[in-house]
Amino acid sequence: MARKKIREYDSKRLLKEHFKRLAGYELPIKSAQVTQATDFNELAEKEPWLLSGKLVVKPDMLFGKRGKSGLVALNLDLSQVAVFVKERLGKEVEMGGCKGPITTFIVEPFIPHDEEFYLNIVSDRLGCTISFSECGGIEIEENWDKVKTIFLPSGVSFTSELCAPLVATLALEVRTEIEEFIKVVYALFQDLDFTFLEMNPFTLIDGKPYPLDMRGELDDTAAFKNFKKWGNIEFPLPFGRVMSATESFIHGLDEKTSASLKFTVLNPKGRIWTMVAGGGASVIYADTVGDLGYASELGNYAEYSGAPNEEEVLQYARVVIDCATSDPDGQKRALLVGGGIANFTDVAATFNGIIRALKEKVNLT
Template identity: 30%
Template sequence: MNLYEFEGKEILNKYGLIIPRGLVVRRGSDFAQAYIDLGVKDAVVKAQVLSGKRGKNNAIKFCSSAQETALACEELFSIQVRNQYVAAVRIEEKLEIAEEHYLSITYDTNKKQPVLVYSQQGGMDIEDVSDNQIEKYWADVRQEKIESTIPGAQELWRCFLDSDCRLAEINPLVKTKDGRWVAVDAKIALDEDAVFRHEDWKNLEARTMMGRKPTDREIAVKKIDEGANYYRGTAGKYIEMDGDIAVLFSGGGASIANMDALLNVGLKPANYTEYSGNPPREKVYQLAKIVLSKPGLRGLWIAGGVANFTDISETFQGIIDALDEIKPEYPIVVRRAGPKEEDGMRLMRACANRNNLKMKLFGKETPMSNTAKIMAEMLNT
């Protein structure tokens, strides 16, 4: 889960890192009064989105009066930043900066351990910094402290571990002219698999990977993987889109390839959904029912690779439960294989017969991308 800057700064501050004095405003707030309440002459007004590169996308403004601040907030709330919804605006003091550095901790997937990354050349152009200006220090999650004298490193390490972060980044970490080290920005990604250790995460406002407010369906799907059975497979991934072909995909890589295949035949997905890890029938039923509840659908594509341990019969039964209730009249294309695939296909075929569904079934002998073409053909006949 990616956090907004203001959320990340609150966490950093808990671990002793200094952040600029500031406050958060929402749509409908009194922006001018917020500037007055902050009590500074020069302010920085920053759009709160989940993407980076705000400075290069005109999403950070510098203001010196209540009127300027109000106009800046109104402008930021009226735009999208890299196609992302502006959830809030943070107004904070403008600092007198002497130096801009970069500091982050993330996981090195090759070495299977955390790595601290530091550069004395931080700021907007960090991507252009050469490798010889970047320092890396690998750490052990069993360590209370990290072996580094870099300013803020110990505090960021405790934040990274205690908060179950996938990424904790400060860019820039600035040294002010009066000698303070301040986290001017914060980019934090939390490991959602650790939610059982963090009751307070439930207080975070809902968000989507698309950087906009979640729809009712997206909120409902997210709840599927919560509770006592959260570990039994995943069925809580759903992003609502503007197309009209509902999809129920299995497998992360296969699902992305299938989205491309659908677009390549001129069709648009109504959603992105991926379930995997052998989820139980009830989870898949809840997911399928929500996916099929979107108005204006013209087709349903159920596709996935050859499963290793997912019970095809069990997961299909969840989809069948939803089809028995909804009885869609549009074409349905199914491509799946794996354990108990014959039982699953038999159950799906029986569902199609008793509900008079327009359904075609395919196994591993048919490439997944080919079944996207079959969906297009069924819609055009």
């Protein structure tokens, strides 16, 4: 399972598109995405609700605590939203120790509300942990003692009986509605292969739940069966992370092949580099380097699997070797080539690609 964060805009888009199919009624979610390329006049034509009421605007950049950081503007009209965005678009901010420019915003209707609820679903190997609180919002951490949690094993139906501990303290007039909402969101979570979903907060509008703030992660290895359901989904890099030219090249190879080709530069001046077959093995190799006290020398994380052909491995190995030898500081480098059990990969083909890349490098030096 590969957990990949998605933007709040896409989380809410998926919720809106599929909630009616699973629940029988539609959530009145409205949201618009704003980037450098956005023309506000064209956006208003496409989304006329932007001109009919007050709005909320905030960065949609995979980091939290936007309200506490003064990055959320409330009760604006569209012209004020445009000014807010213009003043911040492309500006560098620091969040959680990471610095990066703000490139994407989400705009939504401003919804006055009194009640704020919290819902969180996280999957793991044996099932899902579901947490709920009637004291949601930006102070959720200060009210963590009020969060109720249950664990739902894989394959077990999410019945009202199992949901009861989460909603037991709610007022009777909203208990049934919120219970049904939680169960439908869980069904959607499973149906779309979410690995993490959080609404903090959601509120009630005319007695129906409505998410005000939402975060989501998808299992991107399930893309092959969800491409129609997910639509034009984006998996942005973590905030503050910029893909290098070599990483972009490997990413392009990965998108064009049925195999898996992953490459991340950790330390361009590192002296220990890896090229490992298999997701589990690649993590073990990297962890072992760290456990032996050489984490600061680890140059990269690399993983190839899924039976890449010789030519794909050749291009992949060229990049790893070029990066490993790019710093002419006179120090020796180590390249760890290995893997785990090969279930269906042609090991001879992959190693031929690696050997050819090594021979090319020798002939060039």
